[in-house]
Amino acid sequence: MKVIGYIIQKEFKQIFRNKGMLPIIFVLPLLQLLILSNAATYEVKNILFAYIDEDRSASSRELIEKFNASEYFDVKASYVNYKQASEAMLKGEVSVLLHIPQDFERNLVRYKKTDLSITIDAIDGAAAGVESGYINQIIQGFNKKIRLELLSFSNGNSKPVRIETIPSFWYNTTLDYKTFMVPGILVLLVTMITLFLSGMNIVREKEIGTLEQINVTPIRKGEFIIGKLFPFWVIGMGLLTIGLILAKLIFNTPMLGSIGLLYFYTSFYLLVILGMGLLISNYTDTQQQAMFIAWFFVVIFILMSGLFTPIESMPKWAQWFTELNPIKYFVEVVRMVMLKGAGFTDILPQLIKTLAYAFVLNVLAVWSYKKVS
Amino acid sequence: MKEENVIISKGLTKRFGGFTAVDAITFEVKKGEIFGFLGANGAGKTTAMKMLIGISNPTGGEAMVAGFDVHTQQDAIKKNIGYMSQKFALYDDLTVAENITFYGGIYGLSRKQIREKRTKLIETLGLGEIAHQLVGSLPLGWKQKLAFSVAMLHDPQIVFLDEPTGGVDPITRRQFWEMIYKAADEGTTIFVTTHYMDEAEYCHRVSIMVAGKIEALDTPKKLKEQFEVSSMNDVFLRLARNIE
């Protein structure tokens, strides 16, 4: 038992003495948390907008003004013909083009209907869909206004019925994407650091020969493994703490649930990650190999974790696969506890699955660590 | 006083697939002996030693080290032996004192014992001024002496040294062998592998491995008489030529 203490002492000394690594372990992730959380947003803003107005009527000018006034669109230029405009779109200077034909106003008044043409750069399909939605909204609003004005001159037909939809956004009334992303990114950073460090650690001792030296001592492999991994568990929890403080201070991320619950869950989650790191280092010979394999799994797990894209949108086979993804559970728990105030019973399914995962992985890892070859 | 055998090997074998690295070696080492385990690079010395120190499972044969079976009692063996690897495996980013403390702790010594030994060691080796320097910054000779001392920290019955003098100058080598003599005088058995044939002269008895088999086993004096040569180097050359 005391032996574990000696190993832990040595590990901590080595970690903190490594002046080059310290900023990478502590400063880099937190810096990324601060900066990158601001980058993550699916909102589409500052849409590069241009128009061709062949009508130049009061109506067309009014419609263009509506786009100008909108906070989503950035009116960049107006063009004389379509060729000019598509040239600009090719260059990437314009994303949305509004083309108002010559008899726009006249047709509207005389024939009670008129056409418009919208061209959208759809390379980013998702963004294009969103932009199309915004455009529709503006045009519908304009249409309604015009109709009311024009209708007041004619006899009213029977009034159409109107169904009003009232949206209500729970847990995130401002639809702030950061509220969603900050906890997720924090999860990512804690996972990456813990996995990479633990994965490389034992391999490094293999490479420099001290592992063999230790294998000749009477130390039990359980003692050795616990001593080696415990410091990284501490670092993981430490990063979580600092990250949470930053999230609260700088992003004002809500913390509706119990922090204790979050720590409780994380302490088990880290066991999964450390087990993975240990398993990887048992099967690799060089640090490079260990890093590569760890990287491979991390990227796949991150992409399939529900952090950047929702799991519900994945095909059934992929959703099945995410059951094996520990990061998915962590992301879910963090969001449920912090943003919805979930309690112990609410996260029980994730907790149980994580515990099972930790158990299996660590048993495998310890079994595969051979003091004797 | 009857001399007991602290290492007994009978037909010890290690095979890797179709390749036999250690081919049924049989020998004994007496308590307090300095036993030289010689052979060219690749002859199988290190593989054989790994079986004796309990980090490699033999494919065949038997061996007892410090009274324990190498097949089934590997942990007990490790409690009673010391080991110095070829790479002088000390932690470059820990200080001299910290390395001693660490290995002392790993061997299960009490805090008091560690403190005493550490002080004694630093004094004996004359490391007083550099006790708090990182091992990485030490010259090779100091590392070597430190590694040996660390291997002896828990007063083991037998100490295994794997090519302990690689890369050091002759004076340091001499000093190192003086440390070995002192330990042997105090009753520790020394099992040392080397490919420096002149170091064989320093041993009580030597064995010479060629291609996995022990082809010679006796005192250096008797071997030189047997092959009618004047140096262990020549013994080895003769042996190698005979095999061909």
Place this chain on the structure above:
Amino acid sequence: MKRFLGFVRKEFYHIFRDKRSLFILFGMPVAQILLFGFAITNEINNVDIAVLNQSKDVNTQEITQKIDASKYFTIKRFLTSEKEIEEAFKKGDIKAVINFEKDFSEHLIKEGQGSIQILTDATDPNTASAITNYISSIIQSYQQQQNQGVQMDYQIHPEVRMVYNPELKSVFMFVPGVMTIILMLVSAMMTSISITREKELGTMEILLVSPLSSFQVIVGKVVPYIFLSMINAAIIIFLGITVFKMPIAGNLILLGLESVLFIITSLALGILISTMVKTQQTAMMISLMGLMLPVILLSGFIFPISSMPAPLQVISNIVPAKWFITIAKGIMLKGVGLGYLWKETLILIGMTVFFIALSIKKYKIRLE
């Protein structure tokens, strides 16, 4: 020259003998492309929602049916009171609740107006907006149906054209994106590791004392990775074309050349990293931790740069990946040539020169 080639050959041996690393090197892009192509998407499908119908009249039932029939939504539960809403959201399986007001049909007939509340779990604001929009549009089209008898005068008909990607396929976004990430990370990481490993093992000094100039040593170390990365790029494009039917509108050769340029930029970055660190571990951690997230998030790969706050948009300009993604998308999807991309190309060249110059300077300082 012969010596140099011999050195390059040794580097190739190193790489190809390390089967595990090789497997990851080539397996990684394949795995990512497949994931992105088949599993990862923002579109919503079969979202589980609940309905709270306090009216239970003709209109509300018709609307409910319409929503259930849509491929976007699956009505999982019918709630009986507003208290149950919080419970449903907390459990996490319900993403939205549709709440019809009492006496909906009556209001519709008497006052010509009825209201429906769409409550969404907005912890993921993006999905919440999308769900709200889809439900709204289903309700709107129902409204349209109801008003068919009534003349809708003064109707503006917008005709929307999606160009470059009419089917709004997401493959167009991620193939260039994955290519960029893999090329950048692999090149930078592998180079920095390769050079620092020689430093750690001590064999670097041997190389430097050899007749090879230090320039040749560095170039020799880097050359194999150019080939490796090109193969990776080819695999990714090949998969994009065959599995996902992504068309290449532009010049494939230009794409190849620009890819080589970007690979060299990333390699130069790897060399710079190796001059700044002492151990492999540090090199790897900087490459992975320091490059991965910024490249994914700031390059315009997943999140549009134009939507980011201004300071981040400025920072994204120093991420080489951002420029290459623009180039790759331009060539692959818009079919443009160098004439349109000269600015981005020049920037990449500039960055490469800068990284190399800085590396040389740091290297010289160390020698003195």
